[in-house]
Amino acid sequence: MQSILEQVYCGNICSDSKRYSPYSPFVEAAHLKSRNLDKLMERLDDSEKELFEKYCDAQLEIEGITRYDTFTYALKFGILLMAEVFMGKEEITGEGR
Numbered sequence: 001m002q003s004i005l006e007q008v009y010c011g012n013i014c015s016d017s018k019r020y021s022p023y024s025p026f027v028e029a030a031h032l033k034s035r036n037l038d039k040l041m042e043r044l045d046d047s048e049k050e051l052f053e054k055y056c057d058a059q060l061e062i063e064g065i066t067r068y069d070t071f072t073y074a075l076k077f078g079i080l081l082m083a084e085v086f087m088g089k090e091e092i093t094g095e096g097r
Contacts, residue, residue, distance in 0.1 A: 040052075
């Protein structure tokens, strides 16, 4: 059996692989967003659509960066918590010496 690190490295575990039930608030919100996007795109002319697509691309870039930053922060924080549990606060912080 592969370790968790090997599983993550090989792509068998993905940080964004959560699945939602068809009636979850997330899926309902995604459907609402899609319907509203369709309505909005019907009302825009070609130049407005192009501008809006550039806006959406920038928003996706921001979300990707934020997701990466949140993941790395949470991972480092979790590692520090586990290190403290196994080694003790004094070993991690250098206090008490």
